[in-house]
Amino acid sequence: MVPAGQRLRQLAAAAVDAVSPDQLVRRALQRHDDQLTVDGRSYTLSRNVYLVGAGKAVLGMAAAVEQLLHPHLVRGLLSVPVGARPAHLLPGIEVCEGAADNQPDAAAARTAGRIAELAAELSAGDLLLVLLSGGGSALLPAPRPPLTLPLKACLSRQLAERGASIQELNAARRGLSRLKGGGLARLARPARTLALILSDVVGDPLDLIASGPTCLLLGGETTVIVRGAGRGGRNQQLALAFALELERLVRERRLPPTARAALLCFGTDGRDGPTDAAGAVVDQAVAADARAAGLRPEQYLADNDSYAFFARFRSGAHHILVGQTGTNVMDVMALVVEQPPPRDRAAG
Template identity: 30%
Template sequence: MVAGLMEALGPAWMQRTSGWVNIPDDGHPVEPTTPIRLHKARPAGVNEPRPEGVAGTREILDRVAGCGPDDLCLVLISGGGSALLPAPHPDITLEDKIQITRQLSRAGATIQELNSVRRELSLIKGGGLLRACRAGRLIALIISDVIGDPLEVIASGPTVPAPSNRQSAWKVVSRLVPADAIPERVRQLLQSSSSVNGGNNTSPIQASNHIIGNNQTAVDAAVLQAQMQGFEVVRATADEPGIAREVGHQLAQECLQLRRKHADRTRCIISGGEPIVHVAATTHPQKGGRNQELALAAAQDWFADGAAGMILLSGGTDGEDGPTDAAGAFVDAEVIQQARQRGLAPQDFLQWNNAYPFFEQTGGLLMTGPTGTNVMDLRVALIAPQSEPG
């Protein structure tokens, strides 16, 4: 986003610009973008806040607070912003915030539920950046990673005024997290009535938020590419919700049904969204992500059939899927064959949310590395024409 902004502004505007952007650390040196500083706020593949992110967020808050009424503040927001912009409420610690987020994620909290809690635990989310800004005008350019593009949910809405609602956040936490697993400082904060992060911005700043990319953008691009390859796109759907393994089963069955019908060319199903995973409570090893789980559910449905002429790929557009180094996974006849030869049954891995080892052994992991963007997940299924019997 920074490179695109610099190109759009041009040399004349860049001479009058300064900035700071928190980014993931992908292990490569950061290219100088003076006068915009790129700050490595967390390791790529670790979608949790880090102390480096807290330091970078303080710098951002200081900079926007130092603006004057004649200044224009441009804010770049993308998926992953919740972890890249950590500013814990002074009554809690960063570790408290990490712990409660982990607990909510494991309990299957939706992104809306997660971010409703994050907003109450942060000084920058829920409009905190907007409240801190003293520029005359603020323009936020946003790449959405949330179904429906709700501005208050994307990166927990740092530029969207949001009244404090600790009661609602506490209901989410108390419903999903066992009482003994809730950090005491989080409990006290959410049950208190005082608020640092409440109310609307009353300064004279003019603010606007603009979605410049989303899941529909990715689906549309995939459709165009599929058509250029000569595939028949039979369905293209963005912003699909659901539970990962259920979406995987549905896609697998849809592919099987299409394969039974005669066709002259390869058919293609394209869908996007961000399904959730219900994590099993177990001490059994668990490693994977929602895309790997979705593909594993499809593998379960295709295991007896063999998956001849079919392939399903599911991946995160940011190159990350859960706490793993994979972007997702794919399943086809070769993956099924490798599983059979190794005596690996998909259901044995699926029941423990342990998709990564299955695909690691069968060659089905999707490894892209960080992509530099995040518009949720993309799924592509191909069904090749089958020879007529006889």
């Protein structure tokens, strides 16, 4: 039988492949000659399409758009994370990197300003196609004057450290931004605006995006209240907390000694917090084995230092390291609990 941990890693790869952004875009857009149809609405194509985008998945989205709408695509400008995988795009589509460690920075702000300028130059008859995915908030920072980018980033960081949900964070970001909350569409008037949004928020609220064995599969994003000074992300934090909980269940004999349990927690974008890991996979032996190796998992958890724990434990064997995936549709958590079948007894 394939070990539960290995099966969970295979599940992670399959989950990322299933939400490939180019496939999702191709299902959303239909073109017939010079007519583009999206969700029952038609748009006339006449070398009048301008493309902008921000987020961790927009490279794959833009590649599909470019193939579908060529030669009607006039110009494009994308804001993507530092180190994003390159995609073959038309020369007219410029790709700019920014938001190192998932934080808005000067590079992302410059790109956001150029996106605003592009939108403001459009006229009636033009179509602005906006691509958005998770990570777009950090990649499209445009503070309302006199607010500065460092101050806005400080406010967002303080909210996150105090346990604000993604809904609360994006609501605050909308109120502080020139482009979020419909600002980009207002700049583009009288041109028509069409947005393609790859959701990473539970329930798909469009105003919040970018701003044998028993297997339980969940999607969403947990919230971590930061009290320590360590380094990690919500998926690694959850995996470490679950490893300690499994240890308790084994100690209290609430988990049968022959049972095998494993949990996978990972971010579909390949980045969990300001780390190079997507998440981690744990089983009921992790906490006890870590103690035997001289590590104190509860101390790492209390210090929000889950990345260091998994990097040091078994030389990082439990980390999920996949690099930037080019997509972003929330986090995935998968739990496998299996009870080996009883052995046949020899006849007496």
